[in-house]
Amino acid sequence: MRMQAPEMSQSLSSVVYQKILISIISGEYPANEKLPSEAKLCEQYSVSRPVLREALTRLKEDNLIVSRRGSGSFVIKRPDDAVLSFSKISSISDIQRCFEFRTSLEGNAAGLAATRRTAEQLGRIVAAAEKINEANKLHALASDEDFEFHLAIAEAANNKYYTTVMKSLRENIKEGMNITRTLSLRSSNNRMDLVQDEHDTILKYIIDGDAQKAEAAMKAHLNNARIRMFEGTDS
Known part of the structure; x- marks a missing residue:
């Protein structure tokens, strides 16, 4: 499998971060609800798991989602659409x-x-x-x-x-x-x-x-x- 250059991976993870953020703000991914599985998110955004996981890590650092062992990632906060x-x-x-x-x-x-x-x-x-x-x-x-x-x-x-x-x-x-x-x-x-x-x-x-x-x-x-x-x- 061809490896992505670091700068390309960074760019893709930012795009995925932004798309998931929009979905959280819009309510497509509601607060206190589980995000789709990593496999589904990778398919939806056409990215690899490392790229997706970098985007999810940023969302965790921003206190928007949390990972629960064996259960996946959950939205814990919906930012103001303002x-x-x-x-x-x-x-x-x-x-x-x-x-x-x-x-x-x-x-x-x-x-x-x-x-x-x-x-x-x-x-x-x-x-x-x-x-x-x-x-x-x-x-x-x-x-x-x-x-x-x-x-x-x-x-x-x-x-x-x-x-x-x-x-x-x-x-x-x-x-x-x-x-x-x-x-x-x-x-x-x-x-x-x-x-x-x-x-x-x-x-x-x-x-x-x-x-x-x-x-x-x-x-x-x-x-x-x-x-x-x-x-x-x-x-």
């Missing part, structure tokens, strides 16, 4: 993987910022956090303010490569922020308050100079943000 209003389905996989990448990148930057930041840099981080708070009071989207908060932390790591990568990913990062912050604003609960509490926790540990806790708080925030992208507005 997600599709804010982003092309073809880019959702990329946005999720961007969150994944940022978790490591910005977690390390926050840890370094806690011990390396100057008084001036700390002032910029605090000012950015305050701007987000003010925007939240006005129920504004505040994705620009949110990005500046994260960028200020990266700059405070005093390693130009963190800042360079953050700036190069600006559009990808902001697209993810636009989705998660819009859904949070539309939510019937206090989800935006939870987001701000996470920001405040990161800021506290940077002020305290606690690198380990600052890194952990940033990683937790970005992982939560990735998961919140697929939370319903009424949850």
